[in-house]
Structures are given as structure tokens and as C-alpha cells.
Amino acid sequence: MTDHETHSYDVLVIGAGGAGLRAAIEASAQGASVGLVCKSLLGKAHTVMAEGGVAAALANVDERDNWQVHFADTMRGGQYVNDWRMAELHAREAPDRVRELEAWGAVFDRTDDGRILQRNFGGHKYPRLAHVGDRTGLELIRTLQDHGIHQGIEVHMECTITRLLTDSSGVSGAFGYERERGRFRVFRAKAIVIATGGFGRAFSVTSNSWEYTGDGAYLALEAGADLMDMEYVQFHPTGMVWPPSVRGILVTEGVRGEGGVLRNSEGRRFMFDDIPELYRAQTADNEEEGWRYTQGDRDARRPPELLTRDHVARCIRREVREGRGSPHGGVFLDIAWIKDRVPGGAEHIKRKLPSMYHQFKQLAGLDITEQPMEVGPTTHYAMGGIRVDADTQSSTVPGLYAAGEAAAGLHGANRLGGNSLSDLLVFGKRAGEHAARFAADQGEPLVEEAQVEAAVAEALEPFARHQTDGSGREGPYQIQFDLQETMQDLVGIVREQAQLEEAIERIRALKERAAVVGASGNREYNPGWHTALDLRGLLAVSAAVARAALLRRESRGAQFREDYPDKDPVLGQTRLLVRRAPDGELEIERTTVPEVPDDLRQVIEENR
Amino acid sequence: MSGDKRVTFRLWRGDATGGNLVDYETEVSEGMVVLDAVHNIQAEAANDLAVRWNCKAGKCGSCSAEVNGMPRLMCMTRLNELPLDAPITLQPMKAFPIQRDLVTDVAWNYGVKKRIRPFKPRPPDAEDGSWRMVQADIDRVQEFRKCIECFLCQDVCHVLREHGKHSEFIGPRFLVYTAALEMHPLDTEDRRAELKDEFGVGYCNITKCCTNGCPEEIKITDNAIIPLKERVVDAFYDPLAGLRALLFGGRHG
Numbered sequence: 115m116t117d118h119e120t121h122s123y124d125v126l127v128i129g130a131g132g133a134g135l136r137a138a139i140e141a142s143a144q145g146a147s148v149g150l151v152c153k154s155l156l157g158k159a160h161t162v163m164a165e166g167g168v169a170a171a172l173a174n175v176d177e178r179d180n181w182q183v184h185f186a187d188t189m190r191g192g193q194y195v196n197d198w199r200m201a202e203l204h205a206r207e208a209p210d211r212v213r214e215l216e217a218w219g220a221v222f223d224r225t226d227d228g229r230i231l232q233r234n235f236g237g238h239k240y241p242r243l244a245h246v247g248d249r250t251g252l253e254l255i256r257t258l259q260d261h262g263i264h265q266g267i268e269v270h271m272e273c274t275i276t277r278l279l280t281d282s283s284g285v286s287g288a289f290g291y292e293r294e295r296g297r298f299r300v301f302r303a304k305a306i307v308i309a310t311g312g313f314g315r316a317f318s319v320t321s322n323s324w325e326y327t328g329d330g331a332y333l334a335l336e337a338g339a340d341l342m343d344m345e346y347v348q349f350h351p352t353g354m355v356w357p358p359s360v361r362g363i364l365v366t367e368g369v370r371g372e373g374g375v376l377r378n379s380e381g382r383r384f385m386f387d388d389i390p391e392l393y394r395a396q397t398a399d400n401e402e403e404g405w406r407y408t409q410g411d412r413d414a415r416r417p418p419e420l421l422t423r424d425h426v427a428r429c430i431r432r433e434v435r436e437g438r439g440s441p442h443g444g445v446f447l448d449i450a451w452i453k454d455r456v457p458g459g460a461e462h463i464k465r466k467l468p469s470m471y472h473q474f475k476q477l478a479g480l481d482i483t484e485q486p487m488e489v490g491p492t493t494h495y496a497m498g499g500i501r502v503d504a505d506t507q508s509s510t511v512p513g514l515y516a517a518g519e520a521a522a523g524l525h526g527a528n529r530l531g532g533n534s535l536s537d538l539l540v541f542g543k544r545a546g547e548h549a550a551r552f553a554a555d556q557g558e559p560l561v562e563e564a565q566v567e568a569a570v571a572e573a574l575e576p577f578a579r580h581q582t583d584g585s586g587r588e589g590p591y592q593i594q595f596d597l598q599e600t601m602q603d604l605v606g607i608v609r610e611q612a613q614l615e616e617a618i619e620r621i622r623a624l625k626e627r628a629a630v631v632g633a634s635g636n637r638e639y640n641p642g643w644h645t646a647l648d649l650r651g652l653l654a655v656s657a658a659v660a661r662a663a664l665l666r667r668e669s670r671g672a673q674f675r676e677d678y679p680d681k682d683p684v685l686g687q688t689r690l691l692v693r694r695a696p697d698g699e700l701e702i703e704r705t706t707v708p709e710v711p712d713d714l715r716q717v718i719e720e721n722r
Numbered sequence: 723m724s725g726d727k728r729v730t731f732r733l734w735r736g737d738a739t740g741g742n743l744v745d746y747e748t749e750v751s752e753g754m755v756v757l758d759a760v761h762n763i764q765a766e767a768a769n770d771l772a773v774r775w776n777c778k779a780g781k782c783g784s785c786s787a788e789v790n791g792m793p794r795l796m797c798m799t800r801l802n803e804l805p806l807d808a809p810i811t812l813q814p815m816k817a818f819p820i821q822r823d824l825v826t827d828v829a830w831n832y833g834v835k836k837r838i839r840p841f842k843p844r845p846p847d848a849e850d851g852s853w854r855m856v857q858a859d860i861d862r863v864q865e866f867r868k869c870i871e872c873f874l875c876q877d878v879c880h881v882l883r884e885h886g887k888h889s890e891f892i893g894p895r896f897l898v899y900t901a902a903l904e905m906h907p908l909d910t911e912d913r914r915a916e917l918k919d920e921f922g923v924g925y926c927n928i929t930k931c932c933t934n935g936c937p938e939e940i941k942i943t944d945n946a947i948i949p950l951k952e953r954v955v956d957a958f959y960d961p962l963a964g965l966r967a968l969l970f971g972g973r974h975g
Contacts (some may be wrong), residue, residue, distance in 0.1 A: 155774075156832065157871055158782040213852050219841035219906065221860050221867055228854030246864065252781065253867060263832075264840050271832075294821050323776040357753020363779045468868075473779065476798050477755070591765040635770030638737065639822040642769030 118298035118566070121268070123149040124553035125546070126288055126303035128275050129330065131159030132251075132535060133518025134309030135258035136211075136542030137549070141307070142265045144550035149301055150262075151270045151290065153325050157259045160311050160323050161538065164251025165366035165469060166235055167243025168539070169532030170208035174229040176412060179240040181205040185714070186721035188533060190392060191237040191422050192497075192526020193671040194718075195343075195686065198710040199504035200524040204533070204540050211539035212244050218261040220253055222246055234371040234408060236420040237530040239396065239721070241410070248366045248469045254535055273299060275329065276647055277569040278306065278337040279561055284512030285337065286559035289569040293644070296637025298570060302561050304553035307507075307545045308334060308516040309538075312496035313655045317606070318598035320493040321353055321364035330520035331658070332651030334500045339509040340703075341692040343498035343522045344655070345662035346672045348529055349607045351426035353492025355444035360477045362492040365447065365470060367531040369487075370419040372466050373408040373456075374449035375401075376430070377486070378438035384445075385418035388429055393421055395722070405455070424528045424672045427491040431607055434490065444490035450483055459483075491607055495534065497525040497672060498662070501691060507545035513552055517545035527671025576646040580632030590631050590645040597624050597652060605660050610676040614664040621657045628653055657700055658692040665690055665702060726751045729801070730809040731759055733771070737822045745809060750801050756812065757785055757796035760824070772823035780937060783872030787824050788813040793874040793935045815877040828873055834892050837920070838900055843908040859907045866902035866946060868938045871895065875932035875942060881925045891922035894932035894942045901946035904953065914957045923950050 125141040127134045130152035138150045152159065173179040185205035189196055212230065216222065222244050223231040232241040246253040263269075275290035279300075287302040310330030314322025331341055352365040370376075378384045389397050397418050398404040404417025419426065430445050440446050449467065453459040460483035464471045467482070474480045474487060500509050500516035502523060507515045518538035525533060576590075604617035628650065633643035668682035669675050688704050695701040710718065729750045732743045748762040757775055764771045775785040778797045785796040790804060790811050804810055818826035847853045875894035881887045892900075900917060903909050917923045932942045940946070 154776055154782075155784065155828065158776045158784050160777070162782045162870075163777050163779060210851075213850065216853060217843055217846075217851065219843075219903075219909075221855075221863050221906070223864075224855055224857040224860065228856050229852065246867070249781070249868065252870065256867065260835070260840065263836050271829075294827070323778065323782070325776060358751065359754045359758045360779075469781070476780065477800070478753070479800075589765075589769045591769070595765075633769070639772035639825055640770040641764060641772065 118300050120300045120302065121149055122302040123147045123268070124303070125305045125307065125549045126151065126301050127307045127309060127546070128288065129159070129309035129311065129520070130156055130269070131161035131309060131311055131518065131538065132254055132258060133520070133538035133542035133545070134307065135255065135262050136539050137307045137309055137517055137546035138267045139258065139262050139265055140543045140546030141550040142267050144547055146550035146553050148267045149270065149303070150267050151273045151275060151301065153272065153274050155271050156269055157255055159255060160326060161251045161255040163321070163323065163364065164254070164535055165248040165364065166368040166371065167233055167245030167250045167532050168212055168254065168535035169235070169238060169242050169530065170212040170244060170536055171205065171242060172209050172212065172230060172232060172244065174225055175232045176240040179242060182717045183239050183721055184208070184242065186718050187238050188524070188530060189526070189718055191528055191530040193528060194526065195670065195689070195707050196526030197504050197523030198708060198714055200541070202714060203504060204524055204537060207540045208536040211536065211543065215254065215257050218257050220257040222253070233368065234416065234420065235531045236367055236370070236426070237422045238532065243532040245368070247465070248368050248467050250535065270299070274644065275333060276573055278333050278514070279565050280337055281560045281562065285514045287561050289566060291573060293639050296640065296643070298573070300561060300566055302559055304556040304559055305513045305515065305549035307549050308500060308514070308520050309518050309542065309545070310520050312499070312519040313652065314493045316597060316601045316652050316656045317493035318602040319353065319362040321350060321362055322493065327648040328651040328655030330516065331499055332654050334509055334511070334514060334516065335654060335694050337511050337514060338694065339511045339514060340501040341499060341522070341658055342501040342689055344658040344692055345666050345690065346497035346527050347493065347659060348423055348495035348497060348672050349427045349491040350494035351423055351430050351491055352447055352489040354478065355488050355490040356442040356478060363473070363477070364492065364494070365487060365489050366467070369447060369449050369467060369470060371408065372449065373405060373452040374419070374447055375417070375451065376419050377446045377448060378433045379440060380438055384433050384438070385421065385426065385429055389418050389421070390425060397421065422528055423531065427607055428674060430491055440488040442488050444488040446486040447489045448486035450485060453483065495519060495529055497527065497529055498522045505544070506548035507541055508548060513556070515545040515549045517541040527673060573647060576631055576633035576643055579630055580634055588627060588631055589634070589642055590649055593624055593627050593631060593649055594645060594652065597621070597656060600624070601656055605656070605663060608674050608676050609663050611664065614660055617660045618657065618664065621653060621660060625653050661700060661702060662690045662692060727806065729759070729806045731763060732809040732811040733763070733823070734813040735771070735823050736820070738820050743811065750806070754801050755797055756789055756794070756799045756801065756810070759801065760796060760812065772821070772825045774825045781870060783870030786815055786872045786874050786877065788815060793878050795872055795937050798937060815873065817877040817879070817883040830888055831871070831873055831876065831895065834896050835899065838896060838903070839911050839913055841903055841906065841909055842911045844910050853908055855907050862945060863902050863906050865940055866898045868940060869895065869898055870938060872937060874935050874937065878931040878935045880929065880931065887922065887925060891925045894947065896921070897923060897926070897950055898940060898942055898946045901950055904950065914954050917950055918954045918958055923947065923954055926951070
């Protein structure tokens with residue numbers, strides 16, 4: 115028997131970003147004993163990087179806003195393949211979830227009459243994003259963290275889960291290691307909430323932090339759960355492109371919300387050149403109207419810079435491809451031009467976008483109040499993930515729940531900015547609540563020693579291979595680099611059959627290399643070892659993305675196929691599920707996108 | 723900095739039982755930050771080099787270390803700010819126990835935060851459970867809430883770093899945290915007694931090392947600590963109150 119610490123909880127939450135923290139708080143409020151496991155220190159999760167805001171139809175700035183408009187915007191942005199029920203719950207409940215944060219100490223920017231201020235964002239009809247300058251994610255995670263630490267939740271920081279444990283009736287726990295000493299931990303749990311975020315680290319240009327290695331999707335897949343919508347990976351249109359070492363770091367959409375414009379090397383606002391039919395009626399057709407919109411003119415329509423992220427990203431790519439890009443392969447994003455149009459000039463920009471000012475000043479030596487930024491698309495968000503029930507967030511495995519980016523459905527084929535922070539609040543709460551209820555009906559789970567022993571052996575394999583001759587000579591980093599390059603080049607913003615097929619082949623070859631990867635050193639805080647273990651998830655998730663993208667022979671939202679540039683009505687009704695087949699390979703099942711009921715169809719029609 | 727060049731990094735390697743500085747050479751190119759170089763070394767020469775980091779964008783506050791003796795976020799320190807002809811020395815923060823290489827045990831900070839009484843708002847102003855606050859009244863609190871908890875202020879504070887008063891003094895980070903609560907327009911809690919007795923606000927002698935090192939440019943000393951000291955003085959050391967107590971009896975803190 116291997117030495118390990120064992121902890122028992124009613125509900126174990128894996129991941130301590132916004133969704134995990136919100137789930138843990140709720141499960142605890144329901145009376146469950148709760149363990150919260152996170153890969154990093156508390157408060158450092160990827161939520162901290164969210165900038166622009168949290169979308170909720172509070173109607174503080176424009177009283178015409180309500181949940182119906184938010185619902186319709188979310189469905190349109192997702193190209194109508196969203197899970198309508200999730201979109202409905204999200205739009206209805208987001209305002210309460212935001213107000214609740216204020217009760218827990220959050221300090222959002224204010225309107226003149228002292229209410230929560232809301233800003234414009236891509237795809238949202240009215241100013242809807244509650245925000246704190248351009249550091250909303252920090253405010254959100256810190257509020258949840260500072261509230262959560264007083265709710266009796268046991269937190270296991272810097273602890274990585276490598277396996278879920280199951281018994282005949284569903285999940286029974288999880289196995290992992292803590293980073294400091296590399297000691298193993300077994301968590302017995304009646305219910306588990308996965309809130310591990312996405313998998314941007316499968317790509318070389320990404321806004322995501324190192325933690326985003328697809329752990330949740332992988333753990334769920336191995337435990338027998340379904341993934342879905344894996345082909346829909348969001349490329350945010352504006353990441354930094356220069357200098358090379360910061361390529362991919364996010365430049366908030368808030369820059370465009372505050373009046374920033376995109377220009378090509380000829381100085382042209384190219385976003386006016388291609389406005390999709392779906393959005394024509396609500397998009398400004400001249401620069402002046404677009405400017406008025408950003409400054410709160412309620413009769414103006416939004417500028418094309420605030421079209422959905424999938425579209426803006428492809429337009430930028432087109433400009434660069436056709437030789438009208440900026441010196442370092444992006445386009446220009448100019449906020450400095452508004453200086454002459456707003457009181458306060460440069461100071462106004464610094465107050466509205468302090469992090470952006472700071473980020474460019476420090477990392478690129480550029481003053482955004484004086485010069486345009488260079489920006490280009492960066493891998494940002496996974497719309498796909500674990501398939502869940504809309505109301506309860508339960509996966510297809512009993513006792514296993516998922517919330518936030520790790521879960522699929524809400525965003526369909528493309529997520530609107532601001533809908534991620536609201537997603538993790540609404541569905542984090544729901545997952546915590548239902549996991550606790552489920553746990554209340556369960557007896558003590560049985561953890562099979564054999565499963566623990568197998569998990570121990572698997573975790574130690576990289577060391578064993580390194581120490582024996584023959585295999586284990588290769589460390590994990592080059593394999594990860596090669597995977598990132600493969601995904602970036604072949605499964606990126608524009609896809610095509612031959613490239614996807616090649617990607618699938620390459621991932622298969624990388625999997626063979628990863629099967630004999632070695633780790634040097636010992637178990638104490640050893641990133642080489644950690645990366646070796648992370649490869650399993652990265653490779654499985656990458657394979658799922660490439661395979662689903664290959665099967666979806668159409669272009670919809672974030673999935674753009676050069677060989678199938680149009681929407682296909684049949685595929686528009688088709689959802690792709692990925693699961694682990696008995697032979698260990700991934701299998702894909704086609705199901706139907708659930709039909710929107712008449713009353714909500716009506717809401718969509720009324721908001722066309 | 724023009725063109726790629728090879729630069730020596732002198733990294734502290736070891737664990738709680740001891741360690742030493744080890745030289746690694748790696749190629750640096752335009753725009754690189756210290757953390758990039760550490761990652762290169764990790765991938766090329768030292769797979770097991772321990773370093774804590776997350777966002778690499780100055781937002782999470784994980785990669786705090788001492789770069790040529792200065793407290794910095796490695797992800798926000800560009801190499802062209804440093805003299806590259808001599809080795810660049812990278813060491814872990816000194817105010818916390820070593821875990822391994824560049825990683826320190828910062829758990830103490832999390833324990834301290836738990837000891838501070840949480841936010842307790844007044845009843846909502848509106849029926850929907852919301853409040854009204856004027857922007858001007860929250861500007862200061864928002865400044866404090868910019869804190870990314872990198873703990874560099876704790877690292878450079880003499881009271882912790884040189885004198886090791888971790889059991890009597892909560893350090894600049896948590897004075898800022900307490901200030902954000904105390905100055906929150908909705909908060910109804912009073913933390914002045916703890917500030918004086920348990921949190922050790924009196925230990926700060928206003929040398930402003932924390933303020934100078936803060937990557938978020940929070941005016942820690944001027945805007946948070948000094949006003950807290952004043953509140954404590956008002957509550958417990960008011961001479962008029964003392965005189966009243968002397969003449970008529972009653973409390974004198």
C-alpha cells in the first residue's frame with residue numbers, strides 16, 4: 115500500500131477559479147462538507163485575467179435591457195446551437211448573481227446615481243457588463259475568495275488531480291499529488307464538481323495561463339463522461355503580437371467598447387468592409403454612428419469592431435493574409451484617437467483601461483494614449499467541454515458535475531465577451547447546489563484500493579522510465595511544444611480537411627512519444643514531472659478537438675472550414691459528442707441540438 | 723537590446739535544508755522578460771527547476787522573486803532593463819520559508835487573511851438587494867482592491883524580513899486589505915482594536931519600502947497604513963478622551 119493522505123468530503127470541487135469557488139460556497143451553504151482543490155495558490159486561477167466585465171441585464175444604464183434581450187443576444191452569438199435552457203437560466207439569474215457579489219464586498223464602478231455601471235461589449239445589444247476598470251476578473255475572484263475562506267471550506271492549494279475514482283454507482287473520489295513535496299492525496303467524495311477551465315495551452319499562441327491543460331475534460335472523459343462541442347474553440351481577436359515573448363496576452367475587448375478602432379496598414383477601418391447578415395440591422399454603417407454608440411447614444415448602432423469575436427478574429431486574419439497587416443503580423447488597435455473627443459483625454463483612457471495602459475507600457479514600451487497597439491488573434495476560450503444537464507450541471511456520470519468553462523452548452527459555437535464571468539457565477543452556484551443535494555442522498559463512497567494503486571503507478575511512471583534505460587530519455591517540454599505548434603498551425607482559426615487529418619496523425623505520434631516520456635529529479639515541486647503528467651490531458655483534448663472539427667463540415671461561429679465556408683442546415687442541428695470507447699479510442703456520436711421551445715423562439719424573433 | 727545574445731542567469735537552487743547559486747546560460751531576444759529566461763532554462767537545462775507562475779501578464783501575482791536583489795514580478799521585468807553583461811541573479815523571496823528553488827511557502831499569508839473579520843455590509847438600500855455608492859467614495863477602496871497578492875510588499879517589509887515579526891504583525895498586504903474593508907462605504911465592522919493589538923499596525927515605521935516595490939503602484943503607506951494608524955490613534959490615544967477619562971473616569975485605551 116502506498117503512503118498517502120486521505121480526506122473525505124460530501125462534495126469535492128476541483129478548480130478554484132470563479133466557478134469552483136462559487137460552487138464550493140454554495141455546496142457549503144447547503145450544509146455539505148466541502149473540499150476545494152486547486153492547482154495553484156488560491157486566487158491565482160485564470161478568472162483573475164478576465165478584464166472587460168460580467169454580463170448581466172441589470173438595466174442600470176439602459177432600462178430597455180432585460181433577460182430576454184440577453185438571452186437572444188447569447189443565442190445569436192452562439193449561432194443558435196447553444197443549449198437554450200442554459201442560455202435562459204444564465205440570462206435570468208445573472209443579475210442576482212452579480213448583486214450577490216456586492217453583498218460579499220465587490221466594488222464595481224458606479225453610475226452617476228450610484229448603481230453598478232455597465233459597459234458596451236461585442237454582441238450585447240445594450241451596455242450590459244458590470245465592471246471594475248479592466249480588472250473585473252480580479253475583483254470577482256477576490257470577492258469569492260475572501261467570502262469563501264469564511265464558509266468552512268477546506269482548501270488544498272497547489273494540488274493536482276490526475277484521476278477520478280469511481281465505483282459501481284458513479285464517482286467515489288479523486289486522486290492527485292500536492293506540488294510542494296509530491297505527496298499523494300486521496301479524496302473520498304460523494305459528489306464532485308469539475309471547474310478546471312479550458313485547454314488553451316494546447317495552442318502556441320494563447321491568452322491562457324499554464325494551468326489550462328484540459329484537466330477537467332480529460333478527467334471526465336476517463337471517468338466515462340461525454341464531452342461535446344469540442345470543435346468550438348474561441349480565438350480572441352485581440353492578443354498582443356509584439357514583442358514575441360508576450361505574443362497572445364489578452365488585450366481586452368473593453369478597448370473597443372470604450373471607442374478603440376481597428377485599422378489596417380492603409381489606415382482603413384476594415385471592419386466596415388464585412389458585416390454579416392445576421393448583424394447588419396444592428397451595426398453602424400458609418401464611423402460617426404459607431405463612435406456615438408460607444409459614448410452612450412441610445413439611438414446609435416454599435417460599431418463593427420464590436421461584432422462577435424469569431425468574426426472580428428477572421429477579419430484580422432484576412433487583413434494580415436492579404437498584406438495589409440502591421441509590421442509584426444497583426445493589425446492596429448487605436449484608442450489614442452479618442453483623446454480629442456473626450457474630456458480628460460489621456461487621463462480618461464488611463465482611468466478606463468488601467469491594466470492595458472500598464473501592460474503595454476511595461477511589456478512593449480508603448481504608450482496606448484499616444485500610439486496604436488498591434489494586435490492579432492489568440493486562443494482564448496473553449497466553448498466545448500463536459501456535457502451537462504442544464505438545470506443541475508450533472509454530467510452523464512452520476513455524482514459528477516461541471517461548471518464554467520469546463521462545461522459545454524451555454525455559448526454554442528461562439529461565446530460573447532462578458533458571458534464567461536456570468537456563466538461561472540450562475541452555473542457554479544447551480545453545480546454546487548445540486549452536487550450537495552446529490553451527496554445528501556448518498557452513503558459513504560467506496561474507494562477501491564486497486565484504483566488508487568493504479569493511479570500511483572501511473573503518476574510515478576515518468577520517473578521510472580527516466581531511471582531505466584531505453585525509454586524515458588525524452589522530457590515533456592518538447593512534446594508539449596510540438597503539440598502546441600500542431601494545434602496552432604493545423605487546428606487553428608481557419609481549418610481544412612487535409613490539415614485536420616494531418617493534425618490527427620501528428621497527435622497520434624505525439625501520444626506515442628508521451629507514452630514513454632521521462633521526468634528527471636525528484637517529486638518535490640518538479641515542473642518537469644507535472645508537465646509530463648499534463649500531457650495526457652492535453653493530447654486527449656487536442657485529439658477530440660481535431661476529430662470533431664474534421665467531422666463538422668461547415669463553418670459556424672468559431673469553427674471556420676476553408677473547404678466548407680458556409681453553414682450547413684443539417685449540421686446546424688447536429689451536436690458532436692466525444693467519449694472514450696471500450697477499446698480506449700475516442701468515439702464520436704452525433705446527436706441533435708435540443709429544439710428551442712415556442713415561447714423562447716418568440717423571444718428570439720422579437721429581438722432579431 | 724539588439725539581436726539575440728547569450729546571458730548568464732545565476733539561480734538559487736535548493737530546498738529548506740540549503741542550496742546555492744547555479745549559473746545557467748541561455749539566449750535572450752528582444753522583448754523577453756525574466757520569466758521567459760527562466761522557462762528557457764527549465765526547458766533546456768533544468769527540467770525540474772521550481773518556479774511558481776500562472777498568467778505571465780502581471781495579473782495573478784505568482785512569480786514574485788528577487789531579481790538582482792530587487793523584489794519583482796519576473797513576468798513584468800524586461801531583460802532590457804537589466805545589465806546583461808554581468809550574470810543576472812534570481813533568488814526566492816526572503817521573508818518566507820523556502821520550498822524549493824525560486825518557490826517559497828507563502829501559506830502564512832493565507833492564515834493571516836482568515837484572522838481579519840470579513841466584510842459586513844449595512845442593509846441594502848434598495849428592494850432588489852442592491853446599494854447606492856458614489857464613485858468618488860469608492861475610488862480609494864478600488865485602489866486597494868487592485869492588489870494581486872504577490873506578497874512582494876511583505877517580502878521587503880523590515881518588520882517581517884529582518885525582524886521576523888510574523889506572529890505580531892500582519893504586514894503591508896493585510897493592512898491594505900484591512901484598510902479596504904474599513905474604508906468600504908457599506909462595511910459596518912470595526913477592526914481598530916485588532917489593528918492595534920493583534921495586527922501590529924504600530925510596528926510600521928513608514929519607510930515606504932512596500933509602496934516603492936508594489937507592482938500595482940498602490941500607495942500602501944500613505945493611503946492605507948497611515949490612515950489606519952490615525953484611526954487607531956483616534957480610537958485609543960485621543961488626548962481629550964484621556965483627559966475626560968482622568969477627570970470623570972471611564973475608558974482610556
